[in-house]
Amino acid sequence: MTPGLLSVNDKKHKVTVVGSGNWGSTIAKIVAENTKAHPELFETDVQMWVYEEEVTYDDKPQKLTNVINTHHENVKYLPGVPLPTNLIANPSLEDAVQNASILIFNLPHQFINKVCSQLKGKIVPFARGISCIKGVHVADDGVSLFSEWIGDGLNIYCGALSGANVASEIAAEKLSETTIAYDPPPMDNSRNPSRTATPRSSSPHPGTSGAELSITPLADMQHKDARGRVSKTKLVPVPQEYPPLDHETFKTLFQRPYFLVSMVSDVAGTSLGGALKNIVALGAGFVVGKGWGNNAKAAVMRVGLLEMIKFGKEFFGEAVSVSTFTEESAGVADLITSCDGGRNFNGARMCVERGVPVAEIEKTELNGQKLQGTSTAAEVNSFLKQRGLDEQYPLFTAVFDIIEGRKTVDDIPAILAKAQS
Numbered sequence: 001m002t003p004g005l006l007s008v009n010d011k012k013h014k015v016t017v018v019g020s021g022n023w024g025s026t027i028a029k030i031v032a033e034n035t036k037a038h039p040e041l042f043e044t045d046v047q048m049w050v051y052e053e054e055v056t057y058d059d060k061p062q063k064l065t066n067v068i069n070t071h072h073e074n075v076k077y078l079p080g081v082p083l084p085t086n087l088i089a090n091p092s093l094e095d096a097v098q099n100a101s102i103l104i105f106n107l108p109h110q111f112i113n114k115v116c117s118q119l120k121g122k123i124v125p126f127a128r129g130i131s132c133i134k135g136v137h138v139a140d141d142g143v144s145l146f147s148e149w150i151g152d153g154l155n156i157y158c159g160a161l162s163g164a165n166v167a168s169e170i171a172a173e174k175l176s177e178t179t180i181a182y183d184p185p186p187m188d189n190s191r192n193p194s195r196t197a198t199p200r201s202s203s204p205h206p207g208t209s210g211a212e213l214s215i216t217p218l219a220d221m222q223h224k225d226a227r228g229r230v231s232k233t234k235l236v237p238v239p240q241e242y243p244p245l246d247h248e249t250f251k252t253l254f255q256r257p258y259f260l261v262s263m264v265s266d267v268a269g270t271s272l273g274g275a276l277k278n279i280v281a282l283g284a285g286f287v288v289g290k291g292w293g294n295n296a297k298a299a300v301m302r303v304g305l306l307e308m309i310k311f312g313k314e315f316f317g318e319a320v321s322v323s324t325f326t327e328e329s330a331g332v333a334d335l336i337t338s339c340d341g342g343r344n345f346n347g348a349r350m351c352v353e354r355g356v357p358v359a360e361i362e363k364t365e366l367n368g369q370k371l372q373g374t375s376t377a378a379e380v381n382s383f384l385k386q387r388g389l390d391e392q393y394p395l396f397t398a399v400f401d402i403i404e405g406r407k408t409v410d411d412i413p414a415i416l417a418k419a420q421s
């Protein structure tokens, strides 16, 4: 080996999962299995930040983090699933992210604002993020993806993971696919000979391997966000002592024999698929709860998919590829599984069957887990209404109106009829 190369990549990436719910714990299990299998790339121990709470275990009240670290099981959010012993539950957010170069954000979207404010200035400047959050962030100036929002807030690049991923199945190691979108800007790493050559893996999107490969001086570098707009974020390059953070490294971190990863560069489409399908899943649950069966559900899914694509194209333009919705796990496959066995679907179904609000089902049936569709429906509706566009998205609007009690499930057939050509 060339003597000069000996020092290259002698540091390993430390991985922290921010969040520990049903999906947070499942993803933490996956990455801890892979850090153990790949000590050449990653530190073996994975930190998982846990929003601390008391649980009853062995008939006495105990801290959830203590139970996880002692019994290697998240008894509240992922009961019955053994977690790897190299997964460390940590109640301190600041401590959990210390020195982590890979941050995986996986918590209900209503909590991310507070978590990001706590993280400001506390993370390593060259960290990279992956958001597993299904939702969109709506503010006065428009709608943004959580990957964009985390990236801008923390001054880091953040990609997205989303797919047909009902957590309980993946935790039981049943076969599943997912989509990871990662498309960082070119960075200065010319001192690393292994990274100035061609990318290590070919990307499904030509010319976008996700490798940070160019020799552009940092001062001249313009970071473009998921919509191709120039971002105010000034990225700090990953030091050459670390393995490159590219598609191949992220695939190694997430892929398991039971969890097949497709790497893409469409961060906007990948994120929007996961966020918007939750609104459609509520609509599907409403009609099934009414007893209308699979054909009615399929009709809601068809119209819902069209509104998802329309929303993506209308507000994210060329940054979104329609094929992400129609060909990737993060698109139509997620819509199918979520409208079959997801919590939003089941919650909406039960609320119609029992004649109670969705929020009531969330309280009584979910043991602390959170529905994302209800808040996403409200946020998307407020965004559309402000622009006078709500009537152009009749299914999204009807789902929100049903949640709010302004419409009933009996209004859905007219919406589907209008959507006929």
Ligand SMILES: NC(=O)C1=CN([C@@H]2O[C@H](COP(=O)(O)OP(=O)(O)OC[C@H]3O[C@@H](n4cnc5c(N)ncnc54)[C@H](O)[C@@H]3O)[C@@H](O)[C@H]2O)C=CC1
Binding pocket: 019, 020, 021, 022, 023, 024, 025, 050, 051, 052, 077, 106, 107, 108, 109, 111, 132, 133, 134, 135, 165, 166, 167, 168, 368, 369, 370, 371, 372
């Ligand atoms: N569960 C699933 O099957 C899947 C979920 N997702 C997405 O993953 C994201 C995370 O969802 P889950 O892990 O399922 O969460 P969850 O709904 O199972 O768990 C709730 C989590 O919120 C935490 N929490 C409660 N109050 C909090 C507070 N005040 N501050 C911070 N955290 C608090 C709880 O500790 C718990 O970890 C969501 O965006 C969801 O849409 C994506 C794919 C599959």
Ligand SMILES: O=C(CO)COP(=O)(O)O
Binding pocket: 134, 163, 164, 165, 166, 167, 278, 281, 334, 337, 338, 341, 342, 343, 344, 345, 371, 372
């Ligand atoms: O996103 C999911 C499956 O991919 C899970 O959806 P729910 O949050 O509705 O369970």
